[in-house]
Amino acid sequence: MKALYFDRFGGPEVLQYGILADPKLHDNEVLVKMTYIGLNFADIYRRKGTYHIEKRSPYIDGYEGLGMIIAVGKNVTKHRLGEKVFFVDVPFANAELVAVPEDHAITVPNDLDDKIIACVGLQGLTADFLAHDLGKNRPNQTVFIHGISGGVGQILSQILTADGVNVYGVTSTKAKQKVALQQGAKEVFLRNEPWLQNWLEHFDTVYDGVGITLEQSIELLKHRGDLIFYGMAGGNPPRVDLVTLLSQSKSILTGDLWDYLTDYWERIARSRRLFKYLLNGSIQISEPTVFPLKDGVLAHKLLESGNNVGKILLKP
Numbered sequence: 001m002k003a004l005y006f007d008r009f010g011g012p013e014v015l016q017y018g019i020l021a022d023p024k025l026h027d028n029e030v031l032v033k034m035t036y037i038g039l040n041f042a043d044i045y046r047r048k049g050t051y052h053i054e055k056r057s058p059y060i061d062g063y064e065g066l067g068m069i070i071a072v073g074k075n076v077t078k079h080r081l082g083e084k085v086f087f088v089d090v091p092f093a094n095a096e097l098v099a100v101p102e103d104h105a106i107t108v109p110n111d112l113d114d115k116i117i118a119c120v121g122l123q124g125l126t127a128d129f130l131a132h133d134l135g136k137n138r139p140n141q142t143v144f145i146h147g148i149s150g151g152v153g154q155i156l157s158q159i160l161t162a163d164g165v166n167v168y169g170v171t172s173t174k175a176k177q178k179v180a181l182q183q184g185a186k187e188v189f190l191r192n193e194p195w196l197q198n199w200l201e202h203f204d205t206v207y208d209g210v211g212i213t214l215e216q217s218i219e220l221l222k223h224r225g226d227l228i229f230y231g232m233a234g235g236n237p238p239r240v241d242l243v244t245l246l247s248q249s250k251s252i253l254t255g256d257l258w259d260y261l262t263d264y265w266e267r268i269a270r271s272r273r274l275f276k277y278l279l280n281g282s283i284q285i286s287e288p289t290v291f292p293l294k295d296g297v298l299a300h301k302l303l304e305s306g307n308n309v310g311k312i313l314l315k316p
Helices: 041-048 114-135 151-162 174-182 214-220 242-248 264-279 293-305
Strands: 002-005 016-019 029-039 065-072 084-087 097-101 142-146 166-171 187-190 203-208 221-229 251-254 289-292 312-315
Touching: 002 293, 016 293, 029 084, 029 114, 029 293, 041 293, 065 097, 065 114, 084 097, 084 114, 114 151, 114 203, 114 221, 114 251, 114 264, 114 312, 142 151, 142 214, 151 166, 151 174, 151 264, 166 174, 174 187, 203 214, 214 221, 289 293, 293 312
Parallel strands: 142 166, 142 203, 166 187, 203 221, 221 251, 289 312
Antiparallel strands: 002 016, 029 065, 029 097, 029 312, 065 084
């Protein structure tokens, strides 16, 4: 099979494209011929060596994608040949073929486009988890999302809007601002313009996947508000003064999606909840940027630049 791989950690230039051995299929796995592979910031961290990556030689990055089952292990009962599935937590996804444990494979609905599912896989389940397990916002509450036009931010904003929550956010360009407003946000600020002072202690909840903006997020919260911290796309967060949080009754909530995707049926239930938003038109997905897998270097550079709107996909 052909794959995107690397044998040392570093910048995008360490990525190589070539032929590697096909994965060995175990009894409880299905072999998936990939149609689309999702690219995420975690893949960048893995390539740099600052995030967990499954050991193999050479390394193959990637943990999510969509494709068709072309072989099944002898103990597989939940899936069949020819079935379209996606997954969000299986290593070595940057390849033409991926061996997927059957409990990690999620059947793709016939009435949803492959590309849409590929765009919302990991980021959609993450947004659903943030909204319904951590944020738990009630209708008419007011929330703020850092990076509202990013992959998770776009879906999170639309889920919250569909749930009756008033959504605000910040982004980097007018084009991204326009996208967020079209997707239902009440107001979206530009990061390089003055806006913060007018919105201090205004929001019931702030969702922060940027990291370096953590202090700003705390300032935006009302007393008794909740900060949902879920990532470091912009860099490591600063140290937090817990005494100040205590004096203002502000809380920081965080969590790992993998502590919630505990088994096959949990994956199915959460996926179905996400699919409902897609099927009733509550979530509109920006057209993704699709790179051939052989151009993985360019895809990584674009994601690191912050100039993409929405999802980046790789196509074998």
